[in-house]
Amino acid sequence: MSADPVPDLPPGVDDGTLLQKPVDRREALGLLMAGLAAGAAAASACTPLNASTPEQRELKLLEWQEFTQKHYRRMTEAERAETIQRLERLAKIRHNEDATIATTDAQPGVLFGYAFNVSKCKGYRRCVEACINENNLDRHQDTQYIRIFEMENGVVNLDEADPTYQHEVPLEGHFYLGTQCFQCANPPCVPVCPVGATWQEPDGIVVIDYNWCVGCRACMAACPYWARRFNWSAPDVPPEEVNPNQHYLGNRDRKKGCVEKCTFCIHRTREGRLPACAEACPTGARVFGNLLDPDSEIRWVLAHKTVFRLKEELGTEPRFWYFSD
Amino acid sequence: MSQPRRGIALLAIGAVCLVSGCREGRTIRWDQPPAGTAVAQVDSATAARNAAMEPGALTTVQTMPVVRWKGPGGRPFEVGRRSGAPEAGYTRLFGTITLPIALRSRAASLNQYPCTSCHQGQKIVMENKRIGDAHQNIKPVHPDQTGAVCATCHSSNDVETLTLKSGERASLDESYRLCAQCHFSQADAWAGGAHGKRLDGWEGRRVVMACPDCHNPHDPSVKVLIPFRAPQLERTGGHAP
Structure with a gap:
């Protein structure tokens, strides 16, 4: 008789359900750890000095399951849903935030491109x-994906440029050039990852599975544009400032010791919206669009303006162009 | 005339037509709407919707292809202009754009509007640069630099309209026609997508800022501001960029 003895419980809460299905090594490890955690929780529950609430026990279990989850690209639909549910619950327990984590895939026929008008940017x-x-960037170490360089008119020389200017802008005789992740078509950061935690999506965005990243920082060394950032500590974001509109591959809660970077605001752009930087720019210096759409503004810029890219000789093929009026 | 010579003559005439045709197509007369595109007929449903629109609402009006102008690949250019006026729905070709543009109503951003609340039925003298007490917030920087007077851009008889060099009137929502009379390269870039800011996402309807949404028409230069805080390079532990 194969009657299912397990009633409708949240996934993974009853370890018995896991034992009845075939498991691979990683899942077995997870199971073992979950059992240990549950055991530890049970043991600690016996000692009056270290009484843990049901929520603390749930947190421990969810953390073990998070520690042992699969690579994002190898998850089935069901596993993805389960992972999202777990991460949203973890965000609720850890930071008391009601985040919505999307797993929206790339739209077919879309390849994102960016153009930056160096004569329009005023360095604001x-x-x-x-x-x-x-x-949701870390406020403690003040992570910033975007750098704006102040340079003297006449030549593009990043070695002489000042990214830390703090005076009224625009400064006479100077121009401003912004960098961020360029989502290269030939990204040097991807093949160096020893665990495959970073890859390029079909719409051109280079993404990271923060749960798979081991924090070796090889990608940071490989990137010729210094576009990647490292979390030296768990990101610190005031609860009232957290943006709850999140994506698994984008702005969701990161952990200590993982690498992150600009994703062209993947949670926005995959829903047809502009990246936050392009929307915020008060001068209209930022042009964003679909490179495969011949009617798009980005294609108009590439067709009608003289454009250049940074360090083109490296062959990284950035999808980020600079132009001037 | 022998056959080859006649053929050459025809070819020459054809080439001249082609060249002149191209030249005509590329000459952008910002101050004139193309012939035959004065006012498009709007169906009653669109007219009712346009009439019901609140000023400032982002709504595209019915767009129509314009006959004379052709874009890359032979497709017609078109632009949808919107305003709260019932006659909105008027479509005209503009520049070298390939997508319809939707603009925000200019009236919604003016705090002394409608003009007729003060200037009811009056003709305003606009030949000198004196600015009335009610408009002390206006700094005539641009007129001072260019030698313009009020009447260069504003219509004396109907203060809610702009006047173009041709003598034609343009509504406040059509300020791009006025600005483009001098700033044609900017207008070209604006119509194409390199100048001006897109508002409504990269996909679908193309809503862009019009000229006065960013540039104060009387003082259009970019202002000096304090920037957002600088990066702390030693804390992020990275190289300079």
Whole structure:
């Protein structure tokens, strides 16, 4: 008789359900750890000095399951849903935030491209501000994906440029050039990852599975544009400033010791919206669109303006162009 | 005339037509709407919707292809302009754009509107640069630099309209026609997508900022501001960028 003895419980809560299905090594490890955690929780529950609430026990279990989850690209639909449910619950327990984590896939026929008008940018850094708020960037170490360089008119020389200017802008005789992740068509950061935690999506966005990243920082060394950022500690975002509109591959809660970077606001752009930086720019210096759409503004810029890319000689083929009026 | 010579002559005439045709197609007369595109007929449903629109609402009006102008691949250019006025729905070709543009109503961003609340039926003298007490917030920087007077852009008889060099009137929502009389390269870039800011997402309907949404028409230069805080490079532990 194969009657299912398990009633409708949240996934993974009853370990008996896991034992009845074939498991691979990783899942077995997870199971073992979950059992240990449950055991530890049970043991600690016996000692009056260290009494744990049901919520604490749930947190421990969910953390073990998070520790042992699969690679994002190898998850089935059901496993994805289960993972999202778990991460949303974890965000609720850890930070008391009601995050919605999307797993929206790339739209067919879409390849994102970006153009930056160096004669329009006035160095206000409103894009940086919007990026920090939109992507839940760490306020403690002040992570910023975007750098705005102040340079003297006449030559593009990043070695002589100043990214830390703090005076009224625009400064006479200077121009401003912004960098971020360029979502290269030939990204040097991807093949160096020893665990395959970073890859390029069909719409051109280079993404990271934060749960799979081991924090070796090889990708940071490989990137010729210094576009990647490392979490030296768990990101610190004030609860009232958390953006609850999240994506698994984008702005969701990161852990200590993983690498992150600009994803062209994957949670926004995959729903047809503009990246936060382009929306915040007060001068209209940022043009974003679909490179495969001949009617798009980005294609108009590429067809009608003189454009250049940074360090083109490296062959990384950035999908981020600079142009001037 | 022998056959080859006649053929060459025909070819030459054809080439001249082709060249002149191209030249005509590329000459952008910002101050004139193309012939035959004065006012498009709007069906009653669109007219009712346009009439019901609140000023400032982002709504595209019915767009119609314009006959004379052709875009890349032979497709017609078109632009949808919107305003709260019932006659909105008027479609005209503009520049070298390939997608319809939707604009925000200019009236919604003016705090002294409608003009007729003060200037009821009056003709305003606009030949000198004196600005009335009610408009002390206006700094005539641009007129001072260019030698313009009020009447260069504003219509004396109907203060809610702009006046173009041709003598034609343009509504406040059509300020791009006025600005483009001098700033044609900017207008070209605006119509194409390199100038101006897109508002409503990269996909679908193309809503962009019009000229006065960013540039104060009387003082259009970019202002000096304090930037957002600088990165703390030593804390992020990375190289300079």
